[in-house]
Amino acid sequence: LIKAVIFDLDGVIISTDEYHYLAWKRLADETGLYFDRNMNSALRGVSRLESLNIILSRQGRQMSETDKLQLTDKKNSYYKEYLEHLTPASLTEDTANALTSLRKHGYLLAIGSSSKNARLILDRIGCGTYFDVVVDGNDIKRSKPDPEVFELAAKHLGVFPENCIVAEDSEAGIEAAATCGMRTAAVGYAAKIRCGDWNFDKLSELAKKIV
Numbered sequence: 001l002i003k004a005v006i007f008d009l010d011g012v013i014i015s016t017d018e019y020h021y022l023a024w025k026r027l028a029d030e031t032g033l034y035f036d037r038n039m040n041s042a043l044r045g046v047s048r049l050e051s052l053n054i055i056l057s058r059q060g061r062q063m064s065e066t067d068k069l070q071l072t073d074k075k076n077s078y079y080k081e082y083l084e085h086l087t088p089a090s091l092t093e094d095t096a097n098a099l100t101s102l103r104k105h106g107y108l109l110a111i112g113s114s115s116k117n118a119r120l121i122l123d124r125i126g127c128g129t130y131f132d133v134v135v136d137g138n139d140i141k142r143s144k145p146d147p148e149v150f151e152l153a154a155k156h157l158g159v160f161p162e163n164c165i166v167a168e169d170s171e172a173g174i175e176a177a178a179t180c181g182m183r184t185a186a187v188g189y190a191a192k193i194r195c196g197d198w199n200f201d202k203l204s205e206l207a208k209k210i211v
């Protein structure tokens with residue numbers, strides 16, 4: 001029995017995954033690092049520092065921790081510039097309808113994101129009130145594919161993992177949810193590679209499936 005839906009943020013609720021790509025691409029071009037959309041897919045759901053480590057390891061580059069921190073700070077400042085474009089109009093009608101319908105049918109709703117910018121994004125798109133619980137990159141020690149973010153969300157919601165379904169666009173997030181015994185609904189990139197228990201084009205399809 002599904003009682004709660006835990007949503008990833010970037011690439012599920014809102015297409016900030018594109019802003020992450022643009023920010024990393026800008027940083028990589030400036031720094032003389034190779035980066036493309038294919039590499040970007042491996043960064044979905046992964047923390048900022050781990051993302052840089054993946055980019056560096058793909059080209060056999062090493063860097064001091066101080067230099068890494070400087071680069072991740074720069075990436076975040078580019079990303080935040082792009083976030084300024086977000087407004088309540090950025091939330092698609094399909095997503096708003098899905099969230100409204102799930103709430104109306106009594107489902108508990110949570111955000112489980114690796115991002116430290118999650119609350120800022122939710123404020124900008126004006127949809128913080130849809131969610132009973134928000135767990136983000138500030139609340140966890142280990143990012144996806146570790147299940148910590150989803151386990152914590154279930155704990156705060158007061159439900160067992162087996163009563164949760166997770167909507168995710170990343171392979172790391174699908175793995176995290178499956179590891180802690182939650183059901184998985186892949187959307188976006190994850191649906192394209194069909195790695196969820198269910199794979200959907202839009203969140204309204206997930207809502208229709210369970211209400």
Ligand code: B16
Pocket residue numbers: 008009010011020043044045046047048051076112113114115116117118137170
């Ligand atoms: P930040 P999600 C993840 O968010 C993104 O998919 C990933 O690309 C990003 O590196 C990570 O958050 C950390 O984000 O730099 O904003 O703290 O998909 O788990 O909502």
Ligand code: MG
Pocket residue numbers: 008009010011012017044045168169170
């Ligand atoms: Mg995501």
